[in-house]
Amino acid sequence: MTASLKKWLPIAVAFATGVFFAIQYYIPRPFTDELLSDLSVWFRIISAFAMGLGIISLFHLHYYKIKRQAPAWGFSIVVFLSLFGMIAVGLWCLGVEKNTDTGKMTAYGWLYKSLQSPLQSTMFSILAFYIASAAFRAFRAKTREATILLIAALIVMFGRAPMGEWLWQQAVPTFSVFGVTLPPTIGQLTGWIMKVPNMAAQGGISLGICLGSIAMSLKIIFGIERAYMGGSK
């Protein structure tokens, strides 16, 4: 009994929730919309509980690093100090970042603004360096595909920079045929690439993704895809 329950209960739950919320879309009743709103609360409650799993995992990892005095275990102490420090300050400030009456930032808000925010922005901005080195390394006209990739990238980079537009204007003479000015400006060319070939590829890829993800949804609802329950058996 339990063996089959173990197997079928999750599949039944996935089926029921899946079918219900797929059908909800077709029922124009206020209560179904309310249900959908309530559900987002359910979802937040579940993920709140799940956060505990994350903390346990993190704690476990760094606790053992310190205990075993693994190489560079000192940094694990940094994790603990900053983690518990932040939690303590946050609790003390009741999770409020800015006092809306006085407009003053609390200690919790201050920690976010002067520690987490610059760290976040800096990690993000490292992409400026990486995108340059990736372009330098990867954009070699080795194959036909690579060449196309390279040329499209060069045109768009040129066309989106005001200096590129200006240089193009200076360097490329224009003439008029049947009232049409030729050649197009680099900005127009960029716009055309974005709006025509780019759009075609985006359209094709996203249609494929739509089909793939609808099929995946159906497989989940019908219990064909069970990987999320740990294996197909």
Add this chain to the structure above:
Amino acid sequence: MDTVLLGGWIAAGLTLFMYSFLYKDNPFFRFGEHLYLGISVGYGVVRVIFSNFINDLYAPLVYDHDFILIIPALLGLSLYTRYFQKLAWISRVTFAFIVGLGAGLNIPRIIDGGFFKQLEGIIAPVLSETWNFGFANFNSALIIIGVCSVLVYFLFSVEHKGAVNVISRVGIYFVMIAFGASFGYTVMGRISLLIGRSYDLIEFSKPEYYYASIVLLVLIILVLAFYEMYIKKQDKQQVTQ
């Protein structure tokens, strides 16, 4: 020391710590990385406690007697059955709920907003009303060709030989133009981020902040140089774990 000044020094310092990774992995970066890890998880925990636990669960349960919320709470708690081998299967019910929910919500919305909208956007006349072939018509024709050939590339159960191969190659060329273009377009976005950081660093190098950025930059470079010399003397194995 007032908090603005302190905040400036900390922000400038942490920014430079993280950038030092571009040179190589080093203790400054590792400190920044682990600090960031702890702070970010701590921030998340506090948010979860106040907004999810108290606002979404505790308050409605205690004040509004919204007892239906016990169900998600139980689903959430059941995640912890994983730590007991006999009960571990219960956590799968929660997984199934979340996965089923995602699947159910996605089906009609993807079909309507993604699939049909997309098809509607693609179909356009390839000849004008007076049966002329203008630039706009050329573009619509090109889009149709592009979409179809990309779709042919994604055919999995057909061998890509002969005509199918040729068409799918055309599809790949379209894809490459699109990816090259979005790569080129993104360069701008990423450089903007660096500009944003630079504004801040320039701000922090002003006299009001006692030249924080510049002082810290020099200090970090000096320490890194000494660190390099120190490592060279050590056995390499010990530091590259």
Add this chain to the structure above:
Amino acid sequence: MSYKGLIINFLFLLIACSTVLAQETPALVAPQEFTAFDTPNDSGTSISLTWKTSKENDREGVFYVISAATKTDGAWVELGRSLATLGLKTDAPQYFGLSDENKSWHFFEVNCPIKEVTDCFTSTVYFKLAVTDGANSIEFPTIASAVPQGNWFDASKAYVLIFVIMFSFLIMFFISIARKNPNLFIRHIPGLDAIEETIGRATEMGKPILYVNGLLGMDSLSTIAATSILGKVARKVANYDSQIQVPCYDPIVMSVCQEVVKEAYVEAGRPDAFKEDNIFFISNDQFAYAAAVEGMMMRHKPAANLYMGYYFAEALLLAETGAAIGAMQIAGTDSITQLPFFITTCDYTLMGEELYAASAYLSREPLQLGSLKGQDISKGFIIVMLILGTALTTGGIAFLLNLFKTF
């Protein structure tokens, strides 16, 4: 007053009169066929009013005035004025479709609750229509009424349901075929063929494999696809007696991954080799996660990095660091914005739908292959529809295009 002045005055009067005469426009006529009805396909919060357009009324400066009451002899409240040149049925194809008829009907939607009249759920509301050009006003003789009702099925979305049913049948059909004939052809996907080689290489080098599951939660289909691939990869890793590390962004995804990898080790007959600590949570802050994984890569120097699932800006942060340490990299994502960066930094990239096809490809289970075949048939169908639709639209027949119109 001199006679001269008299003449001038007279002339002025004449001009003034003639301008008035010239501006004399057709008189207003009473609106026709005024009806009120419950708006279809909605939650019962609106009533639709329609009436015929007319040449005499539909011009600049003329308004239709709509009033409502809960009793025929009750207090009438003016709801709104609709400019006579605006407000046609064609504005609301979600209710009335795309018929040409719609051009000759006016349409006005009354949203509930109606201020100062009623909250209107399941109670009859009466409507009066008048037309005015400021000076004159003519009322439609009869009063229209309707009861707003919630509907149980949104018929305007029926096409979505039809598509789902057709698609489900298609997939079911091919699954049943695949059951009988499990050797369905499936084309090569180089990125997936390379996984085996990658694991072998990692084993030789005695280094771990890093598997990243994307940055979305378990409710995302890309994440589900990624965990499915993780199961297949973990099984191979277990066979080779290699190591796999899975840093996670979401605690629920982490738990699922632990289950999946554990099960894979059990299936491979090596449950003892499974280490739960290898699948761990990092942070739910995007860049804290990226920084930590970058640091891990620099220190542990994994032989291979696999990125499956949905990615945001961290894609290039991870993949470029991976390239710098010389790891073999395979990515698979349906995040179109990040694909260009994986293409340029990884050895192999699964694009879009290939991510969803991967678990079928790796497992070769008939159920999965069948659904893949169903997807392919749909793609063929789309191509035909697109070409046909284009041809028809070019010929001036909008039938197929209208079929795809969403409201």
Add this chain to the structure above:
Amino acid sequence: MSSFIQKFTGMDRRIIYVLISLAVIIPLLLPLNLPVGVTSEVKAVYDTIDNLPERSVLFLAMDFDPASRPELYPMAEAILHHAFRKNLRVIGMTFWVTGTGLGEQVMVDVAKEYGKEYGKDYLYLGWKAGDFALVIGMGEKGFAATYPQDHYGRDTANMPVLDNVKTLKDIGYLVELAAGSTIGTWYYYGKQKYKFKMGGGCTGVMAASWYNLMKIDWINGFLGGLRGAAEYEMLINRKAVAVRGMDPQSVAHMLIITLIVFSNIVYFATGANKKIGAGK
């Protein structure tokens, strides 16, 4: 010679990093002031706002966080300047809890310049948990019912800024400034059902796919990245942060282009392509 190629093509990436930093910092300190051309997708957003009748409502969803501030904040600034000049009412909110402060800052700062009054001319709803449920709420029940209190905890029910605008159906235009995938929430749970006009602004990386969204009519126009913001600044004739940022952009773009072109010239001129062989 071949050793030079190896040195160049295998050039230490750290040299590139130094060049990029210089390309950004030097033009920031010594501006060039190049003109910025305006594209049709930005013009579409500008025109929509420009043609809104006075006192109609512009809904500004500022779904970004401090990390994306460099690209999206200037957009919010420029659009708000335009809206307040045109005497529109503005309702602001955010789905990103970490961006709550940014949204408040930009609204208050710009409103102050035009002497606009809080609660009458503009309203900031701030952040609230609920995600798509909030969109459904604002569409079905209305703003005041979904957000009984604004960002400052004041009651929204009787604010003049909400006169005659109860739900999302009544707004003039919704502008979504997105650093992530929130546009889907606005479309699937909002526009698809309540049929309001929508435009937006996005980070550079998302722009390529937003052209597609424009084609399939999710939005009628958008501002793509910092360049989009700069174009908007040109349109409203108020050159600020974004236009200033175009100089370092230009130099960095040219640097990367030069690097790519040069590396390809070296690659072909020396026949390295033949030795290494094609293929990925």
